[in-house]
Amino acid sequence: MAEEQKVRCLNCFVRITVPPKAQKLTCPNCGVEYVMAWRGSQAKIAGPAKK
């Protein structure tokens, strides 16, 4: 089973769990939104979601 992916929010610094293959992510703590990228099974932040 793939390891659960987490990234740290770049605005409020809480750790956020990333659903598998998610392309977008919202921080549950501060609400900022991200576009996600994947390197194999590893999640990473690609950029800010556009409003």
Add this chain to the structure above:
Amino acid sequence: MPLTRKIAFIDLSSGKIRKEPIPKQLRQLYLGGRGLDAYLLYNYIKPGCDPLAPENVITVSGGLLCGSVAPAAGRCHSGTKSPLTNGFGSSNMGGFFSPEMTFAGFHHLVFTGKADKPVYLWVHNGEVELRDARHLWGKDCFETQKLIREELGDEEIQVMCVGQAAENLVRFANVRTGLKNTGGRTGVGCVWGSKNLKAIAARGTMGVGNKYPQEALDYAQKWQRQVVDTKVAEALGYDGTMFIWNVTNTVGLLRYRNFIFNQLEDWENLTVEKFHEKYHAGVVGCFGCPIHCRHQWRIKEGPLAGLYGEGPEYNTQMCMGGLLGITDWESVLHGSHLVDKYGFDMAEFANIAAWAFEIYEKGIINEKDTGGLKLQWADAGHLLPQLLEMVAYRKGFGDLLAEGPLRALKRLGKPEAEYYLLHIKGLGNMISDERPTPALALGVATSSRGCDHLRSRPAIDLLHLPEKVLEEVFDGGPMDSNFTSYVGKAKEIWVMERVFSVVDSIGTCKFQTVFFSPHMPKFEEWAKMIYYITGMEFTPQELRDIGERVYTLERMFNYREAKHTRKDDYVPERYFAEPVPGGFPIVKGRRLEREKFDEMLDEYYALHGWDKEGIPTKETLEKLGLSKEPSHII
């Protein structure tokens, strides 16, 4: 052993060459590389000389551990009096040149005078000779290296050279080796051009050896493991330095279109992921490095098909991209290729070109000033190759840009343009927007080579690490995890200046320091490695003191040559006047607070033992053994 490597003094005016051992006393005080170069420049440059006069001096050096088994010990330093700032000129590059120079028997080269015709230096197994380079004058950086290898008949020769930009005295011309290793900042290449020095070729088979070979090998392996086990090494190995861009663009810590915004529009087109999809062709590393952070790229289709190179770096993404409002990879890669070919600093070019676009947009300059060029942001990608060529050959408006910030502004004669030109001490600001990050702002403001991040940047300040971790890295507290805070930031800069001074003097890579990760090697590791390789004993504190000595000597150089004092240690006015326009809530609306910045500056000077004007006190000079400089030990 590295201690057997020599120093060669080359008088370009007379052609005379003198080879000397490096006194152990100087090794103990300055190690080598940038540190010993600072000593040589302070001692050998005629005070007050014009940077482009024969009285200026050029140094080229490897660090104390250069060419040894220490990981990534292949960095090369070149110094001079800067034709941009009139202060300490200093540039640093990776690759394979300085190890080859070490294998040829030399750690330091000192050039004085001016050759009456173009020359290059050939360094090989203890011998040093000047050779005619008239046939190389006018050649670009790629061709020059190739022709010298052919002429000397050895594919293994490493060449450092300058291109057309240096020949044409572009003030931010640089020195290069390989496809993209660049001694980029402060216009060192321009001084090479002024002296008719086209290149240095090196080849050697004189092994370096170690004082304690088994211990040195074992410790090098341990160090390598320490490095490659970090997350940052993994990210660097996969994405190169572009991994940083994903973070800084997302938060809003970048300069877009000069200083108009702090995130890229259409950023999706310039991601490292897009680069991997279309242009990635491989990865390479510098001498002895376990990380391999450098991409190779190739354009496979379209009008630029077949073009290839090394990089891009995070800096390339922004200098050939975001700073000019360009967000397509092919324009960025093409621009990067041209910069590598002509041989000048892409950061300096991008800063001054972005300024020109902004003042054109604001109506401060028009087509009469630009020689007919319409500097509209939307056309920047289309104009980039033309502008790069105009700068390299000083054609038309490019002649003004080639002068660098201070002189271009003066020549333009429009005082209202000054506010928009970002520079510190005459060196252009780079790609970051430091308004929300007081530590990073203080670092670029006080850097001993003008605005630059590689003198002190504590990038780990952005990682929101626990304060306890920061206290360990920065030798005690109080520290604040929040990168927008002013608490502890002066100390971060002071500590990082010592870290970078020491690694630049032993000749290892900054990526293997606490620059990005608290788990990387520190003074303790460097002290052990120096001992196993050279037998020289230093405590970690003694290495910190060497870092302090080097930085203070550079400060003395800047005071002597350019009268730099507190007034020169500020970020541009826009950092205080304009709030950050966009980005995440943590940065949006922030600007630097002048009073708090001044308090940081006071704290920073006090840590160094400098007075309120930023001038080292008599007691500080005595404590560091600098009170009798220039001392002419060699």
